[in-house]
Amino acid sequence: MRNEYLKIVHELLLHNPYNGFYPPIKAPSRFNVEVPMFIHKMRRWGLAHTHLDDVLAHIKETLYCYPWMKSEPVTNLLNFAGDVYYIYKGKYFKAFITIYLPESYPNDPPQAWVVCEDGTTAIDPVQMHVAPNGSVSIPYLWDWDGKSSTLLQFILHMSVEFTSQPPTFAIDVGINLSPNQELLKIILDYRITHLYDEIIKITPARTYAFFDEVAKRYPPVLADLAGHIRTSQRGVNEFIDIVAELLGQPSKTISKNMFITILVVRVLVVIRVTLEYVTLLRSETKKSTNHSRPALERVQRFCNTQRLTRLVEGEGACTPTVGFMSGRDVSCHCG
Incomplete structure (x- = not known):
């Protein structure tokens, strides 16, 4: 699957030596003089690259295709930075890329980051090839070959990836908000x-x-x-x-005070209902003993009403019930 994917990308790039998604930018004629002079100057920077000739050849090739990019040393190793252009939904976009060339390059692949320093763009977490910190990871890096892979091809592949999955999106920061x-x-x-x-x-x-x-x-x-x-x-x-x-979801948090309030309310409801049962039971049992059984039956019917069910329903609630062991006991069974 990966080889088939890379084959398709290579075919896309063959349509244009720069890339297949926006018109090629031809390096100015003066670059024929300026680039060799710049490469000669680089040799005097005391760079620590093991394969310096290969590094400079790759940079020279890339500068002819991306003349606006810049290369400079950082701790005796070269960095390469500039805008990579791509097309998304018919519009042109660009992403600022910083590429670090390790000491063992080209045997080891370069490392690249998408940089969002202007505050108007941010890394899109939906896409797959750029991490939240901006680190770039594309299939071309996974199959890096020190003998055939180049810096220019890496940038071209990034452009292809960004065309299908843009690495950033624009944000609006010009509104005063609470x-x-x-x-x-x-x-x-x-x-x-x-x-x-x-x-x-x-x-x-x-x-x-x-x-x-x-x-x-x-x-x-x-x-x-x-x-x-x-x-x-x-x-x-x-x-x-x-x-x-x-997100259209119920609240996931309940404060400690809110939890205590809910607990107290439930306890008060249980106490109130229990007192109502006791009061009703006493008033009924004070009547003639000949009517004690009908009175208890009326209390039992009262306990089974929907009103009682609504008051005490809920997980962990205590459900008061009337006990008939002695004919007048009231007990509370906790679920």
Whole structure:
């Protein structure tokens, strides 16, 4: 399956030496002079690449096809950065890519990241080839061959992948919103409802560290979101409830005070119903002893009414019943 997939991609790329999805950008004629001069300059940078000639040849080939990209050394190893263009639903888009060439390149594959630094785009969690931190993983890297794979082909394959599954999506940050409105908007814009499944599991002790991690994984605007949730009263539970409402689900959290309130109400209902039974039973038994049996029968019928059932129904509730062992005992059987 993987080989068939790569074969299709190669056929697509054969239609255009740059890529098959947007018009080729021809390098300016001056590049015939400037690129060799730049490559010669690179040799004096003291680079640590084991196969420096291969590295420079790959960069030269790539610069002729992507003249707007830049290459510079970082700790004696080359990085390659710039926009990769692709077409999605008939429109042109671009993603800023940073590519790191390891010391053993081309024997080992390059590492690439999609960078969202401008705050107007974010990594799309729905697509399959870019992780939340921007790390790129495509089939071409999985089958990397140090003898035949090249930097240019890697970029072309990225363009193909992004055409089918765009790595980013645009967000609107130009509206002044309240903190809770910002919560909902960021959940929608950043498509981070998947955090809902994580947040309902965290303990209060891990809340601070969790939202710090959230702020690191997503663009800087999320730092405000993390701070709001962390510092606002009942912030975490409020966030969970808002997301639950957004997803059309019932609330997943109940505060401790709310739980106690519900428990007290249930106990009061049971006490009230029990007192009603006792009062009714005493009033009936004070009548003539000749009528004691009909009185008890009336009490029994009262206990079986739908009103009583509604008052005490619910898991764990206590159901008072009239005992007939002595004709006047009242007991409470807990389910």
